[in-house]
Amino acid sequence: xxxxTDYKPDEDFVAHLVAEVPALTAGSGRNCLAGPRQAYDKVPxxxxxxxxxxxxxxxxxRALKGNSLGTTDERHPVLRVWxxxxxxxxxxxxxxxxxxxxxxFDAVHHNPPAGYVESEATGSxxxxxxxxxxxxxxxxxxxxxxxxxxx
Numbered sequence: 001x002x003x004x005t006d007y008k009p010d011e012d013f014v015a016h017l018v019a020e021v022p023a024l025t026a027g028s029g030r031n032c033l034a035g036p037r038q039a040y041d042k043v044p045x046x047x048x049x050x051x052x053x054x055x056x057x058x059x060x061x062r063a064l065k066g067n068s069l070g071t072t073d074e075r076h077p078v079l080r081v082w083x084x085x086x087x088x089x090x091x092x093x094x095x096x097x098x099x100x101x102x103x104x105f106d107a108v109h110h111n112p113p114a115g116y117v118e119s120e121a122t123g124s125x126x127x128x129x130x131x132x133x134x135x136x137x138x139x140x141x142x143x144x145x146x147x148x149x150x151x
Contacts, residue, residue, distance in 0.1 A: 016113035088135025101126035101139035
């Protein structure tokens with residue numbers, strides 16, 4: 001359960017991934033960021049191997065009955081977790097990226113962030129999205145979540 005001012009699904013899932021996946025960090029030298037996927041040369045100071053999390057919509061909000069805490073809205077955000085591998089110059093770039101994508105999948109599938117009721121990855125494994133022009137491999141994980149917003 002969260003309040004309307006604290007309702008930031010992309011940031012909530014970034015914090016959750018950083019807590020659940022030892023290879024991810026926030027703050028300086030971070031490699032897990034809220035926002036859309038970015039090409040390597042578009043975000044200064046971000047390493048090649050990185051995770052982006054963006055909220056991409058969701059089902060309509062469903063108003064639940066009010067209680068002593070106020071009105072409760074049941075929200076169902078949809079998020080996309082993008083994993084970018086190291087560059088093609090690293091011999092293990094594909095394997096390292098794939099392993100990080102699998103760890104991110106395990107961290108969000110039926111393992112919601114604090115305050116969330118549920119989170120579920122929509123596929124059985126991360127979706128390989130191919131290689132970009134810079135030689136980075138990309139994986140995508142679509143997550144459907146449920147959270148009660150009270151306020």
